[in-house]
Amino acid sequence: MPDAYTNMPELPDLELDKRQVDAHAVGRTVRAVTVRDKRVLEQPASTLERGVKGRRFAHSERHGKNLFIHLDDGHALLMHFGMTGYLKFAKSDETLQKSEAVVFELDDDRRLSYCSRRMLGRIELVETVQDYLDAHRIGPDALSLDARGFRERLGQRGGLKAALMDQSKLAGLGNVYSDETLFQAGLHPRTPLNALKEDDFVRLFRCMREVLETAIEHEGKRPELPADWLTPHRHEDERCPRCGSPWSVAQVGGRTTFWCPKDQPER
Ligand SMILES: [Zn+2]
Structure with missing residues (x-):
């Protein structure tokens, strides 16, 4: 009985993702957003693209298995990694991989990609973190x-x-x-x-x-x-x-x- 879900991200994995985001994305302004695979979205691609483009990643917050990147306009970008999702940082001119589902071009000629091989993760622009936690009945970290x-x-x-x-x-x-x-x-x-x-x-x-x-x-x-x-x-x-x-x-x-x-x- 193989356990296909053994590597599913849990709190410690998300904490490490948060540290990556803090080191490489917080403080940066998003020059462009490209949705390459809509299956990871919970909303129209245009909502995400318009809502994040030009905004600065202000700070990040981990809550359980969820990662939120707060934008400088008060909204937040939720990332949940499902079974196989992960973040990737790369130089802007590096060849894009198929798994890079949503790409944020940053103002330091690097990009942050939300990757998901089996499209079971979720990325979403949310009004506030608390709204999201309440709507999804997520308890305290x-x-x-x-x-x-x-x-x-x-x-x-x-x-x-x-x-x-x-x-x-x-x-x-x-x-x-x-x-x-x-x-x-x-x-x-x-x-x-x-x-x-x-x-x-x-x-x-x-x-x-x-x-x-x-x-x-x-x-x-x-x-x-x-x-x-x-x-x-x-x-x-x-x-x-x-x-x-x-x-x-x-x-x-x-x-x-x-x-x-x-x-x-x-x-
Ligand atoms: Zn024993």
Whole structure:
């Protein structure tokens, strides 16, 4: 059962994209916008082209798996990367690649491209970030929460992994880093939320932060994460690096889930 979604961008990947944008695009004025593939748009190409051309990229903001680039007129450019989307910076005269779906020519003879191979991402000019978050029912960013807020957002109903991945509860965790968080916390992905004790929530919260922050430090390179983590061994032929058990693999919350049957016993 191959997991085709293993590389789907999650919070740490978006944080790295944000840093790229801050380093290379913020402060620059957009000379031209070219939509090369309309399938990534949620609005007419002309809306995006007219709304961004001539504007300056003022600052950026990451919220969960969403990246917003604020324009100097108060609007914001939303980028969501779907399964295979990514950003690319290049010199203006470099040959365009097929995957460069929307191209922003900057005033320093470089370009920022929103790339998507399978056209499952999304790019959109939005009135305000809050409008977008409200319309799409996106909860607070996972790294913005404290332990109490984290517990409140998860709530009491349903299973643990499904709740961690539910972007309306907290935004940023996907399949890979929710599995990693549960592995670190020693909790089974199907644990009912109402079976968790106070210290479970505290441990889970601490593990989530540790996982996300460490992944950012490792620049999102999943095979290079610590060797005693699940993620670098996330393959059905591999075993738990802590106890040597073969992984349990099953669909949980609609996604292929890995856990250690010994370290994460069912409750
Ligand atoms: Zn184990």
